Amino acid sequence: MPDLYVGVDVSADALDLARSDGRAERLPHDDDGLARLAESCEGAALVVLEATGGIERTAAAEVAATGVPVAVVNPRQVRDFARATGQLAKTDAIDAAVLALFAERVRPEARPLPTDEQRALAALVARRRQVNEMLVAERLRLRTAAPAVRRGIEAHVAFLEGQKAEAERAVAEAVRSSAAWRERDDLLRSVPGVGAVLSATLIAELPGLGRLTGKQVAALVGVAPLARDSGRLVGRRSAWGGRAPVRAALYMGALTAARMNPTLRAFYAGLVGRGKAPKVALVAVMRKLLVALNAMVRDGRRWDENRPVTA
Incomplete structure (x- = not known):
C-alpha cells in the first residue's frame, strides 16, 4: 500500500484537506473540525500545511499530537511548485490538493513544532x-x-x-x-559583537542553531551567496531569501563585530583591502559570524580568539 500524504489549507473559518489517495473534505475550523482533521490524517507519512501568519499553528499541533510527521512550509515554495505543475487557478480546495502533491513529490523535512x-x-x-x-x-x-x-x-x-x-x-x-536558554544566551554573548537582541532573536527564531551545517544555517538565514550562471554567463553572486528577522538582527550584530571583534574586524578589513565593496564584505562578516555561532552551539563552547571555529 503506497504511503499517504496529506495537504491542509488553513483559513480562519475552514480546514480544507486533500489526501494523496484522492479523498478531500472541508471541515469547520473549530474544536470538532480539528478533531476530525486529526482522524483524517492518521497513518499519513507526512502532512503539509502552509505558514499563514500563525492561524495554522493549532491545526499543526493537533495533527502532530497524534504522532504524524508535520511540515509547515513557506507559501512561496508551494505557489512556485503549483505553477511548475501547470496549476494556475487558486482556491482553498485546489491549494489543499497542491499541498498534498507537494508533500508527496518534494517531501519537505518534518521538524518538531515550537513549544x-x-x-x-x-x-x-x-x-x-x-x-x-x-x-x-x-x-x-x-x-x-x-x-x-x-x-x-x-x-x-x-x-x-x-x-x-x-x-x-x-x-x-x-x-x-529557562536554564537551557540562559546557557545558550551566555554562550552566544561571549562573542564580541553579539548583544541581547541578536542572542534572543537567534534563540527564538532559529531553534535549529547548532544542529545544522554551516552551509545549511547560512542558506536558512539568507546569507549564503547564490549563483546565477547560465552557459557562458557568470552572474554576480547574491544573498537573498531566508529568515528576514534573523538576518536583520545579524546585520546589526555584524556591524558591531566588524568594529569590536578583532577576528572579524581583520576579516572585514582584509576583504575591503582586496577590493570588495563594504556591503559585500559586511554580508561576508554576517555569514562568518553566523557559522561561528552555529559551531559554538554545536560544540557547547564559548568564543575564544585563539581557537579558530570550525564550520
Whole structure:
C-alpha cells in the first residue's frame, strides 16, 4: 500500500484537506473540525500545511499530537511548485490538493513544532522589533514636524520608548526563566559583537542553531551567496531569501563585530583591502559570524580568539 500524504489549507473559518489517495473534505475550523482533521490524517507519512501568519499553528499541533510527521512550509515554495505543475487557478480546495502533491513529490523535512515557551519568546522578540520600527519612524517624523503636531509626536515617542524598554525586560525575563536558554544566551554573548537582541532573536527564531551545517544555517538565514550562471554567463553572486528577522538582527550584530571583534574586524578589513565593496564584505562578516555561532552551539563552547571555529 503506497504511503499517504496529506495537504491542509488553513483559513480562519475552514480546514480544507486533500489526501494523496484522492479523498478531500472541508471541515469547520473549530474544536470538532480539528478533531476530525486529526482522524483524517492518521497513518499519513507526512502532512503539509502552509505558514499563514500563525492561524495554522493549532491545526499543526493537533495533527502532530497524534504522532504524524508535520511540515509547515513557506507559501512561496508551494505557489512556485503549483505553477511548475501547470496549476494556475487558486482556491482553498485546489491549494489543499497542491499541498498534498507537494508533500508527496518534494517531501519537505518534518521538524518538531515550537513549544508554547518558544512561541511566547518569539512573540516577545517580534513585539520588541515592531515597537522599535514604530519608534524609528516617529523619530524621523519629529525631525521635520510642524509645531502643530510636534507635541503629539514627542508624547508618542516617549510612550514607544517605554514600550520598547518593557519589551526588552520581558524578553530578558523569558530567557532567564529557562536554564537551557540562559546557557545558550551566555554562550552566544561571549562573542564580541553579539548583544541581547541578536542572542534572543537567534534563540527564538532559529531553534535549529547548532544542529545544522554551516552551509545549511547560512542558506536558512539568507546569507549564503547564490549563483546565477547560465552557459557562458557568470552572474554576480547574491544573498537573498531566508529568515528576514534573523538576518536583520545579524546585520546589526555584524556591524558591531566588524568594529569590536578583532577576528572579524581583520576579516572585514582584509576583504575591503582586496577590493570588495563594504556591503559585500559586511554580508561576508554576517555569514562568518553566523557559522561561528552555529559551531559554538554545536560544540557547547564559548568564543575564544585563539581557537579558530570550525564550520
